[in-house]
Amino acid sequence: xxxxxxxxxxxxxxxxxxxxxxxxxxxxxxxxxxxxxxxxxxxxxxxxxxxxxxxxxxxxxxxxxxxxxxxxxxxxxxxxxxxxxxxxxxxxxxxxxxxxxxxxxxxxxxxxxxxxxxxxxxxxxxxxxxxxxxxxxxxxxxxxxxxxxxxxxxxxxxxxxxxxxxxxxxxxxxxxxxxxxxxxxxxxxxxxxxxxxxxxxxxxxxxxxxxxxxxxxxxxxxxxxxxxxxxxxxxxxxxxxxxxxxxxxxxxxxxxxxxxxxxxxxxxxxxxxxxxxxxxxxxxxxxxxxxxxxxxxxxxxxxxxxxxxxxxxxxxxxxxxxxxxxxxxxxxxxxxxxxxxxxxxxxxxxxxxxxxxxxxxxxxxxxx
Ligand code: UDP
Ligand code: MN
Numbered sequence: 001x002x003x004x005x006x007x008x009x010x011x012x013x014x015x016x017x018x019x020x021x022x023x024x025x026x027x028x029x030x031x032x033x034x035x036x037x038x039x040x041x042x043x044x045x046x047x048x049x050x051x052x053x054x055x056x057x058x059x060x061x062x063x064x065x066x067x068x069x070x071x072x073x074x075x076x077x078x079x080x081x082x083x084x085x086x087x088x089x090x091x092x093x094x095x096x097x098x099x100x101x102x103x104x105x106x107x108x109x110x111x112x113x114x115x116x117x118x119x120x121x122x123x124x125x126x127x128x129x130x131x132x133x134x135x136x137x138x139x140x141x142x143x144x145x146x147x148x149x150x151x152x153x154x155x156x157x158x159x160x161x162x163x164x165x166x167x168x169x170x171x172x173x174x175x176x177x178x179x180x181x182x183x184x185x186x187x188x189x190x191x192x193x194x195x196x197x198x199x200x201x202x203x204x205x206x207x208x209x210x211x212x213x214x215x216x217x218x219x220x221x222x223x224x225x226x227x228x229x230x231x232x233x234x235x236x237x238x239x240x241x242x243x244x245x246x247x248x249x250x251x252x253x254x255x256x257x258x259x260x261x262x263x264x265x266x267x268x269x270x271x272x273x274x275x276x277x278x279x280x281x282x283x284x285x286x287x288x289x290x291x292x293x294x295x296x297x298x299x300x301x302x303x304x305x306x307x308x309x310x311x312x313x314x315x316x317x318x319x320x321x322x323x324x325x326x327x328x329x330x331x332x333x334x335x336x337x338x339x340x341x342x343x344x345x346x347x348x349x350x351x352x353x354x355x356x357x358x359x360x361x362x363x364x365x366x367x368x
Contacts, residue, residue: 071106071107071208072106072107073106073107073108073109073141074104074106074107074108074109074195074207074208074211075109075111075188075191075193075194075195076100076108076109076110076111076194076195076196076197076207077110077111077113077145077184077187077188077194077195077196077197078093078096078097078110078111078112078113078122078196078197078199079113079114079147079177079180079196079198079199080093080112080113080114080118080121080122080199081113081114081115081118081147081175081177083114083115083117083118083121083122084117084118089199090121090125092199092200092357093121093122093125093199094125094128094129095201095202095363096197096198096199096200096201096202096203097110097122097125097126097129098129099201099202099203099204099368100203100207101129101130101133101135101140102133102203102368103203103204103205103206103207104206104207104208105206105208106207106208106211107138107139107140107141108139108140108141108207109140109141109143110126110140110141110142110143111143111145111188111194112142112143112144112145113145113146113147113150113177113180113187114144114145114146114147115146115147115148118147119142119144122142123142126140126142145187145188147177147180150176150180150183150186150187151176151177153183153186154176154179154180154183154186155176157179157182157183157283158176158179160283160284160285160288161179161182161283161288161302161306162174163285163288164288164292164298164299164305164306165179165299165300165301165302165303165305165306166178166299166300166302167298167300170300173300173301173302178301178302178303179302179303179306180196180303181196181263181266181268181303182279182283182303182306184196184268184270184273185268185270185271185273185274188270189270191270192269192270192271193211193214193267193268193269193270194267194268194270195207195210195211195265195266195267195268196265196266196268197264197265197266197354198263198264198265198356198358200264200356200357200358200360200363201264201265201354201355201356201357201363202354202355202357202363202368203353203354204352204353204354204355204368205324205325205351205352205353205354206353209353210265210267210321210325210353210354211267213267213319213321213325214267214269216319217267217269217319218316218319220316220317221269221272221316221317221318221319222268222269222272222273222276222279222317222318223266223267223268223269223273223307223317223318223319224266224267224268224318224319224320224321225261225262225263225265225266225267225304225307225318225319225320225321225326226261226262226264226265226320226321226322226323226325226326227253227258227259227260227261227262227320227323228259228260228261228262228304228308228328228345229259229262229323229327229328229330229345229346229348230328230330230331230332230333230334230338230342230345230346231250231252231259231333231338231341231342231344231345232260232301232333233249233250233259233260233308234250234251234259234338234341234345235250235333235337235338236250236297236298236299236305237249237250237295237296237297239296240295240296240297249295249312252341252344252345254344254347255344258311258312258315259345260304260308260311261304261307261308261311261318261320262304262326262328262356262358263301263302263303263304263307264326264328264356264358265321265325265326265354265356267319267321276317278310278314278317279310279317282306282309282310288309291309291310291312291313292309295309295312297309322350323348323350324348324350324351324352324353324354325353325354326354326356327348327352327353327354327355327356328356328358329355329356329357329358329361329362329363330357330358330359330361331346331361332359333345334346
């Protein structure tokens, strides 16, 4: 069972107490999973049971210990649009949520940014996953967030961003949904910390552990992401790098460089996003003209281009996640002129906790 690292000691004690509790009752201790998080620890022995515990055998838990067992839910946002008859996307959603629930140790609130039909499809898929694995349905709450209404709300902002961060040849990233994260404080205004994740992922670690990275944000950090694991920003900065031979922008991390960010897994501190003057400034056409001109930068990957551009001058706004929390599989640039340097970007030796099949790369089947 995973916990925030600073709570490991306490959790260890709690696990021992709970184990003793079960052993004293002659109970069976099952594999801990999302359904056991609260139920196993809170259910009191039925009165009619033979070996009912006497008062002195019941070990009271302190408030802190109780707090660990009753941890508040984590807020996860998933974009799930244009789902009608899109069985590929529906399958991806099933893999993403199924793998997430399999490993998570805390309750989740899933904010589904979708439409009526997508919400109905998503609810069915989640119910099937829960039934298939006999998960306790109390540990996942679904929240419906209308993608259509929101797309209308941010339309004028998206129009500006599209001019700088989408390509006219490849229209895939033109859709408003690729800029939702920048406006997440308007979409999910009541929340503090949200993880927005792509659905072309397979989760292998505990999302509670990912969430604990919020605790590592320093006071200036607004958004947390892993680095981009391809040389796409080396490519987009080709002219700038040629004119600025010593720059580290677009260079791999192994050379002390900044390869840019990937927005497949994004930790957002909502109040800080709302308050950030710098980010607000970067949504203005005038600022974007100056910044993109300075770096000769024309993006095509939506929000992650904006974050990467902002980070060139304001790295303090960003927290960098370990590569294993967004292990990207896309190898397009290996075959398009960058085979000699590709692995310097692609290498990730951390524990792999989330596999991201970006640019439609299939995630291999394998052990979960
Ligand atoms: N998405 C969606 N409907 C679509 C395309 C994309 O809901 O028709 C969402 C989905 O959550 C997806 C995310 O937008 O994971 C980003 O798109 P994608 O993962 O395909 O981009 P990539 O990671 O390949 O850059
Ligand atoms: Mn993706």
